[in-house]
Amino acid sequence: MTHASTPADFLQVAGKRFLVMGVANKKSVAYKIAVQLQQAGAEVLFSVRSEQRRESLAKLLANDRILVCDVEVPEQIEQLAATLAEDAVPLAGFVHSIAFADYSEGIKPFHETNRTAFLQAMDISCFSLTAVCNALKNVFAPDASVVTIGISTTRMASESYGYMAPIKAALESSLAFLTKSFSRFSKVRFNAVSAGLLKTSASAGIPGYVDAYLYAEQVIPRGEAITTDEVASTATFLLSPRSSGITAQGIVVDAGMSTNYFDANVIQKVMDAP
Template identity: 85%
Template sequence: MSDSAPPFDYLAVRGKRFLVMGVANKKSVAYKIASQLQQAGAEVVFSVRSEARRESLQKLLKDQKVLVCDVEDQTQIDQLAARLAADEVPLSGLVHSIAFADYSDGIKPFHETDRAAFLQAVDISCFSLTAVCNALKDCLADDASVVTIGISTTRMASESYGYMAPIKAALESSLAFLTKSFSRFSKVRFNAVSAGLLKTSASAGIPGYVDSYLYAEQVIPRGEAITTDEVASTAVFLLSPRSSGITAQRIVVDAGMATNYFDADVVKKVMDANP
């Protein structure tokens, strides 16, 4: 092979366009996914929630195409679809990395969850995937891949995560229904990367999350927490044609944490602390 020959495009995403929603800063999963896509030769269009967020990302994203879409506003979702349709370039994939919960009053027992806060979190963190996919259905390539970001378990009552686990469960459940309904007119795939505890700016704002993150590092067999790059790599694989046989699935990326809750050293520390 000559030195001037292009690298082998294993992921087969070179030259294809992807929409990445939810970049907050350089530490966010969405940004890591976008970076890996671009390294593989793909074109990335960004969508952020507000003009203020777009301005704050100006230095990070430089001259890249950044659109504004607050997913709580259906009008803005429709405007996003219109902008993308006007380019007449099909989207080979969509990254939905959007989540919000109002923890301004701290973490409460689940039965005390505020109705308005819960429904707002459902709207932004869950229903937005369906709303965006519906609006963009004519912008997506026939074999496009949609990837959202879930959590490694929705069955564990993690107090530090508040009421978001049931919402993420609803998000992941919607993948099967989106796959079925889109199958009537396309081959679009819908999957989730269900990530373990991550060190991001968003998670740092959740009361008690840091302690849970540090605990996770002790339970994970390798002794190191999951990184955003590892989550992003799985997402990029799911976005690529290499994962064409996978749809309506959640891929857990937790470095084996769920297999090791009863680690002997962790159990001993607990028992020694509670004689």
């Protein structure tokens, strides 16, 4: 029996170029996605927010090209697009894995959310996807795939996540509108990986997050939390032509957590608590 392709090129990304935005360290979802793409033969470029971040990643990404773009500065987004356009190499995909919220004052009740902090988080965590994609519209391949990182549910009022869930809801809603507007001149796809609670350096800085993470492990049927590799694998699939029929979707990767909130053992622990 003959096969049209080998396991090495199953994803059909070999030789194609991808831009990954949001690597902080080797634990980052963005980094795990980049590694999987490179293992499949793709070329990966990186974009980070500052020269300091580029310097801190110099060892981890020693053989890779790292560009600087602070998404809060429109001119830097335009410069990123101009730099990539000069290469005359189309982007087969773009990973948007950036989020920021100022929790310096701790987690407050949602109705006490600080306006300035909320709008900054919205700009960086949500609007930046639209801003960067608009700037890159002439750099994308006609059938490019864009993937952002969302959360498994934006309807669960997790006190440890502060005001970021409504912002992530806006991020995921924008996928449909980006898909529609880009469809006027391309076949670019926009999707999200809606991840369950992850053990990353970014999440570790959220007040109360560790306890929520440990609770999630109790609720997940398999008794083990989601890993960054699992989230990255879904993102890599969405970036590949193998997922060509999927767009404007948030793919939930939570190992079944949302199906198991009423687990008998978890209920018993709550009822037995003093």
